[in-house]
Amino acid sequence: MLYPSKAQLRLWNRLGRSKIREEAGLFLAEGLKVVQALLESDWEVQALLTLEGGKEKRAAFLDRLPASLPCYGLTAGEWTGLTQDVSPEGIMAVGRIPPKPTLADMTAGADEGPLLLLHEIRNPGNLGALARSASWFGFSGMILGQGSVDPFNPKAIRASMGSLFSLPFVAGVNLQELIPMLKEEFLVAGSSARAGTLPHPCGGKAALLLGSESHGLPDSLLRMTDEQWHIPRKGAGESLSLPQAAAIMMYEIVREASPRG
Amino acid sequence: MLYPSKAQLRLWNRLGRSKIREEAGLFLAEGLKVVQALLESDWEVQALLTLEGGKEKRAAFLDRLPASLPCYGLTAGEWTGLTQDVSPEGIMAVGRIPPKPTLADMTAGADEGPLLLLHEIRNPGNLGALARSASWFGFSGMILGQGSVDPFNPKAIRASMGSLFSLPFVAGVNLQELIPMLKEEFLVAGSSARAGTLPHPCGGKAALLLGSESHGLPDSLLRMTDEQWHIPRKGAGESLSLPQAAAIMMYEIVREASPRG
Numbered sequence: 001m002l003y004p005s006k007a008q009l010r011l012w013n014r015l016g017r018s019k020i021r022e023e024a025g026l027f028l029a030e031g032l033k034v035v036q037a038l039l040e041s042d043w044e045v046q047a048l049l050t051l052e053g054g055k056e057k058r059a060a061f062l063d064r065l066p067a068s069l070p071c072y073g074l075t076a077g078e079w080t081g082l083t084q085d086v087s088p089e090g091i092m093a094v095g096r097i098p099p100k101p102t103l104a105d106m107t108a109g110a111d112e113g114p115l116l117l118l119h120e121i122r123n124p125g126n127l128g129a130l131a132r133s134a135s136w137f138g139f140s141g142m143i144l145g146q147g148s149v150d151p152f153n154p155k156a157i158r159a160s161m162g163s164l165f166s167l168p169f170v171a172g173v174n175l176q177e178l179i180p181m182l183k184e185e186f187l188v189a190g191s192s193a194r195a196g197t198l199p200h201p202c203g204g205k206a207a208l209l210l211g212s213e214s215h216g217l218p219d220s221l222l223r224m225t226d227e228q229w230h231i232p233r234k235g236a237g238e239s240l241s242l243p244q245a246a247a248i249m250m251y252e253i254v255r256e257a258s259p260r261g
Numbered sequence: 262m263l264y265p266s267k268a269q270l271r272l273w274n275r276l277g278r279s280k281i282r283e284e285a286g287l288f289l290a291e292g293l294k295v296v297q298a299l300l301e302s303d304w305e306v307q308a309l310l311t312l313e314g315g316k317e318k319r320a321a322f323l324d325r326l327p328a329s330l331p332c333y334g335l336t337a338g339e340w341t342g343l344t345q346d347v348s349p350e351g352i353m354a355v356g357r358i359p360p361k362p363t364l365a366d367m368t369a370g371a372d373e374g375p376l377l378l379l380h381e382i383r384n385p386g387n388l389g390a391l392a393r394s395a396s397w398f399g400f401s402g403m404i405l406g407q408g409s410v411d412p413f414n415p416k417a418i419r420a421s422m423g424s425l426f427s428l429p430f431v432a433g434v435n436l437q438e439l440i441p442m443l444k445e446e447f448l449v450a451g452s453s454a455r456a457g458t459l460p461h462p463c464g465g466k467a468a469l470l471l472g473s474e475s476h477g478l479p480d481s482l483l484r485m486t487d488e489q490w491h492i493p494r495k496g497a498g499e500s501l502s503l504p505q506a507a508a509i510m511m512y513e514i515v516r517e518a519s520p521r522g
Contacts, residue, residue, distance in 0.1 A: 037499065113496060133505050138496030166497045234515050235374060235399030236427045238298065244394050244508035247501070251509045254495050 001073045004049075008072070012049070012094065013081045018150040025097045027152040029162070030084055032061060035093045037162025039065075044096040047072060051079045051090030058090050084158045097152060101141070101168045103178070109140040109168065110186065114253050115207040117188075119175055119217055120147040121242075126213060127151060128159025129243035135163035137250040142169040143178065175209070179224045182207055189227045190217055191249060193239075196230030199252035208249055213242035262334045265310075269333070273310070273355065274342045279411040282358065288413040290423070291345055291353045293322060298423025300326075305357040308333060312340045312351030319351050345419045358413060362402070362429045364439070370401040370429065371447065375514050376468040378449075380436055380478055381408040382503075387474060388412060389420025390504035396424035398511040400469075403430040404439065436470070440485045443468055450488045451478055452510060454500075457491030460513035469510055474503035 004012075014020040015028050026046060029038050038045060048071045050062060065071060074082075082092060106115065116134045121127045127149050134142055142151075149156060151169055182188055187202050190209040193216045209225055211217035222228060231245050265273075275281040276289050287307060290299045299306060311323060313334045326332060335343075343353060367376065377395045382388045388410050395403055403412075410417060412430055443449055448463050451470040454477045470486055472478035483489060492506050 033499070129502060129505070132498060132500075132502060134498075135496050136494055136498030136501045138494075138498075161499060161502075163498055231512065233397055233399075235396050237393060237395075237397030237399075237424055238294070238422060239393075240397045240508070241390060241393060241422075241504075243502075244390070244504055247505035247508050248512045251492065 002070055004072045004074065004078070009078055015094075016154060018153065021097065021150070021152050027095050027097055027157065028082060028092055028154045029095050029157050030082075030088070030092045030154060031158060032057070032089050032091050034158060034160075034162045035091050036061075038093050038095055038165050041162075041165035043098055043165050045069060045093050046096055047094040049074055049082070049092040049094065051076065051088060061091060084155050101170055103143070103170065103173065106141045106143060106168060106170055107182070107185070110205045110207075111140075113138040113140040114202070114205075115140060115182075115186070116142045117145070117175060117179070117207050117209040118142065118148055119145045119209065119211045119221055120215070121210070121212055122147070122149050123213065124149045124153040124155035125159045126242050127153075128156040128161070128164070130210070130246050131156075131160040131167055131169070132163045133243065133247045133250050135160075135167045137254050139167065139250065142167055143173050143175075144169065144171040145175040146172055175221060176224075179209070179221065183224075183226065187227070188225045189229050189249070189253070190222045190225035191245060192217065192222060192228040192230045194230065196228035199229045199231070199249040201255045201257040202253050203257060206253055208253055210242065210246055210249075263331055265333045265335065265339070270339055276355075277415060279414065282411070282413050286358045288356050288358055288418065289343060289353055289415045290356050290418050291343075291349070291415060292419060293318070293350050293352050295419060295421075295423045296352050296354045297322075299354050299356055299426050302423075302426035304359055304426050306330060306354050307357055308355040310335055310343070310353040310355065312337065312349060322352060345416050362431055364404070364431065364434065367402045367404060367429060367431055368443070368446075371466045371468075372401075374399040374401040375463070375466075376401060376443075376447070377403045378406070378436060378440070378468050378470040379403065379409055380406045380470065380472045380482060381476070382471070382473055383408070383410050384474065385410045385414040385416035386420045387503050388414075389417040389422070389425070391471070391507050392417075392421040392428055392430070393424045394504065394508045394511050396421075396428045398515045400428065400511065403428055404434050404436075405430065405432040406436040407433055436482060437485075440470070440482065444485075444487065448488070449486045450490050450510070450514070451483045451486035452506060453477065453483060453489040453491045455491065457489035460490045460492070460510040462516045462518040463514050464518060467514055469514055471503065471507055
């Protein structure tokens, strides 16, 4: 077990900021399952951090790590600045940000599964939740427009439960320009909180466009889509949360097209 | 604007604990939308709390309150002990816990919409999210087994976005005893992470039984259900979150039964 230098601790603390992550090419991934997923991915792990005085579960995890991976023990005080969790599991990894896939890479993968297009998703918990569902439903990738939270945000990584390490994604894309191009090959469905058809299976290449929970999609983007999908309200509920509405649309878009009862 | 006494502050701080809530018959509801929903419900509000030095949005909200409602200004220090939010909106209400509906009340309402049965949901954020979706999809009520988190937990109230004030619920029910009785009139569908049929519309009286995200439903309960519902994985994702899986099942159970593409 190694002990971190002050400079290391200072850097890790600053990885909460996207500018620093970009400069350093590093990000933080917290939690047993998240770190496990990172280790199983083809992403590079620079170091493993653990809260000293570990529980049995954590010790068993550490025993299985590759011997070549530097592993640092942090005090409770050092941990507090880094953790996202109220009851931390005491396991974190410093991962290296991989090369960005190109838009061409992303659209080429779309035979495997739909694309997820995201407009101004600012809540990192929601972004992580969307990635987790997209990964479950076999989406081939996630394209974020300008103004969304950075997927390497520690809270987004945490909420994705590690899905972001196997779901290709690219951020900062101009969706106004992308959507018309995509439409040449893809059916593009956009979520509308106001009106539209029920989500349904899409056999060929498809993309699902979602906006933020509070603002939804602007008309300028929604009118570009081939279809507007809407989940009708049946009760008194004031709103349906974004991750829940998204999960329903993802479930439907990849469902096999067959009449059901 | 009133200022709270030390005794009041002490009581409000202790309302984070279910035992104290039960003794006092009070709970905390935080956030503009949540408090708005509480004021619009037929529940009783004892007091409104606000963080001093309010923003314009908060001031506009306070101006619209009934004059008869006591409104207390709290300092930032006093607020910290009570808030659930990292960036608090600065609005909270002290609500009175209403009389518990009976199980007979709950099942009598089931012509209006399905019942949600919950087994050992310990995460208050998940419980709130489930209530929010259930309210959107017109469920008639929510029945919690023993070992679930108290729905009056401040985090559950917060995550429900106020849905709990219009969705009848009862906690601490023995599901092992309830389910066989329900089955005389209801179709009872249970969620399984392992196998089962796709969720589908249920025309008559129906109940949806869900377990926790980490443990799912025990076999002892699952084998009592009429149907086991399963959402198949299409991609590499490690797991689907409980609120997302639940939203899909709720969407399906209330959907009109007609063949679709």
